Amino acid sequence: MITKDVSVSNKLGLHTRPSALLVKTATKYRSELMIIKDGMEINGKSIMGVMMLAAEFNSLITLQADGVDEEYLMNDLLELFETKFGEE
Amino acid sequence: MIKLCGVGISGGVCTGKAKVIYPKQKSVIKKSISPEAINGEWDRFVSTVDNLIADTNKIVDDLNIDENDKAIFSAHIMIVQDPELHNKIKKCLNDELISLESAIYEHFSYMAKYFRDFDDEMFQQRATDYEDVGQRMLSHLSGDVNLDVKSIEPDAIPILSSITPSQVIAFFNAGVKCFCTQHGSITSHSAILAKSMGICYIAKLQDLLKTVKDGDLLLVDGKTGGFYIEPDSQTLTDYRRIVEADSIRQSELANLINKEARTLDDVVISLSVNMELPEELDYIKEINADSIGLFRTEFLYLESDKLPSEEDQYKIYSKVLRELQGNQVTIRTMDLGGDKFAGFQQEAEENPYLGCRGVRFSLQNPGLFKTQIKALLRAGVHGTLRVMFPMINDLSDYKRAMKIVNDCKLELSNGNIPYAESIEFGAMIEVPSAALTADELGSQCDFFSIGTNDLTQYTVAVDRNNEDIAHLFVSHHPAVLKLMLLTLENGQSNDISVSICGEMASELKYIPLLLKLGFRELSVNPRMLSEVKELIRSLNLSELYNISSSNLTQNSIETFLKSME
Structure with missing residues (x-):
């Protein structure tokens, strides 16, 4: 299992489009993905879960990947957060 | 053949197959099932998910929508595929x-x-996503998917009990050219929308839903309100002739597109158009309008329950400004209230026309207002923008609105976000108190725009939606004209532009009167532009019956209008 803390760096936060991108990315892998924010723990492959986090600009979240391809999944996700989901 | 008679709201003659649409199912009563039924219910769920995905893919393929809208639909697919939902x-x-x-x-x-x-x-907007998807799943389950506007063939004629503005917009986007309702009235917002989009529409057809069956051949005359089910060959032939005569007339009008609106005695009139929806842009460019004199922004709030973000609005305003290529665009800030309610607005008021509407609503909801103002300020860099506030009462109202504008400018420049400094700001003159204090207002505003519908209703105290007293709603009442002239004079003495953007400016019988009284800027319904222009080009103002502020009486106005018949 790998755990990483990231901050939401795109201005609009995890609104519909980035949430969808995140879930799509997570769904490509076999590993499980949990996302934790302010004590709320959700399934990272669930659009409903990710949206319910309502993670805004600069908020801190924890990514937890667990499974055979956890490293690849985590790298992909970190890249998404670094590139601000292709937004500002 | 069966003939029904309704009220013709807009458009010419249309034929097509009836498509009966029943009102949307809103809620579900909680029902229990037996343990044996669980598997069956689960199978139904799985197949509904599949159907909805197929359906959504079809919408995305069929509709010519941009990438952002596609992302919203693909979010819908993800919602139904969500493992947590399952x-x-x-x-x-x-x-x-x-x-x-x-x-x-x-x-x-x-x-x-x-x-x-x-x-x-x-995040609030996500509520709409979930509501949409929930309703769509429920309609798939009940087999009642025809409330999905997008599944309607463009040549079908939707038949409804009544119609909301958002349905009108959805039909327009789906290419529908005609619809009919059992209820509704000529003054509703839906009717105004249908008119401006050139959709053929008949309202108040009694027993419509009982009489018409899906697939019936219909002939609809949007001018007279005639509605024929399975018309006989004689009726069809008669109507074919009317349509032919109409198309000859249309080509005559088309010749005027590149001509100026200049009277025979060389008075040039500035003619701009009113716009309800950005979808009308193509048509507006086609008819070569000088500028947009009134771009209403209510559609942003009426199209759905969700609030338009600053970014959404910025995109739409910039697009309109860019497409107009430097020609002036006058955008009116949201005019919510009255008969135009958006889903999020507070509960109905007892007296909405005297209530919290127009700029009053905006000033009480500064968050919403600032979102719109910032989007406008930013979009202003893409063209020539004017912004006006509806329902301004007096100078203090205007100052309060401008205070918000200045706050927004400050916030934008603090955030290093570019915006246009040169935008003109003006007041809609549609309340007698504003017209009577036009001297004060004129010293501060960059322009005036007269809204004749509201100015009339507030001056003669007649609700134009009340059919019993509709005959008292007289836009050419001397009291109304005097207020309009007062506005014009004070505009001129302050050297600012004064235009008329109400329906009066689109009514051919009033054009000579308005011109003779000195008005030189009109903003008209785009569908009327050529006809108004044709009329202006046939007038010689110096030869018209002499009427001016000094002899404005009911009698002289009647004489003037009679002389023009």
Whole structure:
């Protein structure tokens, strides 16, 4: 299992489009993905879960990947957060 | 053949097959199931998910929508594929033993409420996504998918009990050219929309839903209100002749497109058009209008329950400004209230026309107002923009609105966000108190725009939606004209532009009167532009019956109008 803390760096936060991108990315892998924010723990492959986090600009979240391809999944996700989901 | 008679609201003659649309199902009564039924309910769920995905893919393929809109639809697909949704529904069926419809309704209502309770409008918008998807799943389950406007063939004629502005917009986007309703009236917002989009529309057709069957051949005359079910060959032939004569007339008018609106005695009139929806842009460019004199922004709030973000608005305003290529665009800030209610607005007032509408609503909802103002300020760099506030009462109203504008400018420049400094700001003159204090207002505003419908209703105290007293709604009442002239004079003495953007400016019988009284700027319904221009080009103002502010009486006005018949 790998755990990483990231901050939401795109201005609009995890609104519909980035949430969808995140879930799509997570769904490509076999590993499980949990996302934790302010004590709320959700399934990272669930659009409903990710949206319910309502993670805004600069908020801190924890990514937890667990499974055979956890490293690849985590790298992909970190890249998404670094590139601000292709937004500002 | 059966003939019904309704009120012709707009458009010419249209034929097509009837498509009867029943009102949308809103809620579901909780129903229990037996344990044996669980598997069946689960199978229904799985197939509904499949159908909805197929359906959504079809919408995305069929409709010419941009990438952002596509992303919203693909979010819909993700919502129904969500593993947590599947877990949740399975749990409801197994543990609570409730029907699939009940489970879906409860889950999606819960989610919609969850998102609606956020302060951030971006998250609030997700409530709409969940509501949409929930309703779509329920309509798939009941087999009643025809409320999905997008599934309607463009040559079908939708038949409804009544129609909302958002349905009008959806039909327009789906290419529908005609629809008919059992209720509705000529003054409703839906009617105004249909008119401006050139959709053929008849309202008040008694027993419509009882009489018409899906697939009936219909002939609809939007001018006279004649509605024929399975018309006979004689009627069809008669109408074919009318349509032919009409198309000859249209080509005559088309010749005027590149000509100036200049009277025979060389008075040049500035003619701009009113616009309800950005979808009308192509048509507006086609008819070569000088500028847009009134771009209403209510559609942003009426199209759905969700609030338009600054970014959404910025995109739309910039697009309109860019397409007009430097020609002036006058955008009116949201005029909500009266008969135009958006889903999020507070509960109905007892006296909405005297209530919280127009700029009053905006000033009481500064968050909403600032979002719009910032989008406008930013979009202003893409063209020549003027912004006006509806329902301004007096100078202090205008100052309060401008205070917000200045706050927004400050916030934008603090955030290093570019915006246009040169935008002109003006007041709609549609309340007698504003017209009577036009001297004060004129010293501060950059321009005036007269809204004749509201100015009339507030001056003669007649609700134009009340049919019993509709005959008292007289736009050419001397009291109304005097207020308009007062506005014009004070505009001129302050050297600012004064235009008329109400329906009066689109009514051919009033054009000579308005010109003779000295008005030189009109903003008209785009469908009327050529006809108004044709009329202006045939007038010699110096030869018209002499009427001016010094002899404005009911008698002289009647004489003037008679002389023009």
